[in-house]
Amino acid sequence: MKKESVGERIRSRRKNLKLTQQGVASGIGVSHVAVSQWEKDETLPRGENLLRLAELLQCTAAWIIDGEGEVFTTPSKVSDVSALPLITLTQAAAWMQEQRLLIQQQATRFLYSDSKLSESALAITLDDAAMQPDYRPGDTLIFDPAVAPQPGDVVLAHINSEVLVRIYRLMTEQHDEQIFSLRPLNEDFPVQTSSEKKIELIGTMMEMRRYRVR
Template sequence: MMKKESAGERIRSRRKALKLTQLVVASGIGVSHVAVSQWEKDETVPRGENLLRLAELLQCTAAWIIDGEGEVFTAPLNVSDVSALPLITLAQAAAWMQEQRLLIQQQAIRFLYSDSRLSESALAITLEDNAMQPDYRPGDTLIFDPAVNPQPGDVVLAQINGVAQVRIYRLMAEQHDEQIFSLRPLNDDFPAQTSSEKKIELIGTMMEMRRYRTR
């Protein structure tokens, strides 16, 4: 009787079939490469959010990883199109457009995987306040790209008087080659800000939102 593959063996074989290193998988999920190694050796089992992210990265179902059942997608993954985005704090995001960006990238300990077309300066943050409710909630993970110019109605990450905030962008006027714009929340309990009245620096335009289920 043929021995059934273990969960760790399936993870390892699928990772190798997609030509991914343990480091790329770890960065995409937001865990250490040691954790991936432990999964592949069947020392531990991926669970919860990590299992869902692993299934997404390996292009298969969570059920297939755990017990060999479910669908394994055959579409090839072009590793060159995979971006590992640093998941940073809003305090770090406030300094993202300054000279500290490379240092912040190097110091990041959590990453998100994305196969979207993003620039090298793209970043991810976790929303902390209620200003963007009901559409966006505290705990939502948002991906922003500084290389994409915002259009009216886009969600942007901006530094307002030194504090990084997520708001809706609206162009108001153009004066002497300078754009006057406002940033407004979705929650009326928070004030709108105007670039003519506040020191505002746009950090990036939102490209993706992720909401992970919690117990």
């Protein structure tokens, strides 16, 4: 009897658990293309990706690679870690539109977070100096569209053709509409007001990461 390949074991286990390729990709923090390549035996999952795949598929890494070991029949606890797509500011401009799923599928870079985040959470890299000194160009920020901002929160917003990171300030309410401003920390940058410009709030900041430059 022909022994199953690595890809065949991954595919059969995924289907037994009623998971899609995109679901596996999101749970591990890789692109759905990577999962497809594994199932086609074009590449092999390795290192941390292999361990996360085994955890998600509720089996051992050894079983995935060589078919040895027993597949767990009792679901093991998958760690509450979200894989967030790290996207460009241009992609963030379309995040609240119908393109979000497509952007998630095309993402090739991810961040892991154990914070309680919605499925629409995203990560971007700050690229301007408007939020200095607290936030610097190169900092990675995680935003969640499902969290409504409170005064003083840092938000990601789409203003005209730009996506900006600013401080949210509620000014007043007019005819059941909230009028708010978005303020930079750096005084060299202008304040934006929703009464003067069309502003779409994309998400509220949940986490900031700063990586040491070598």
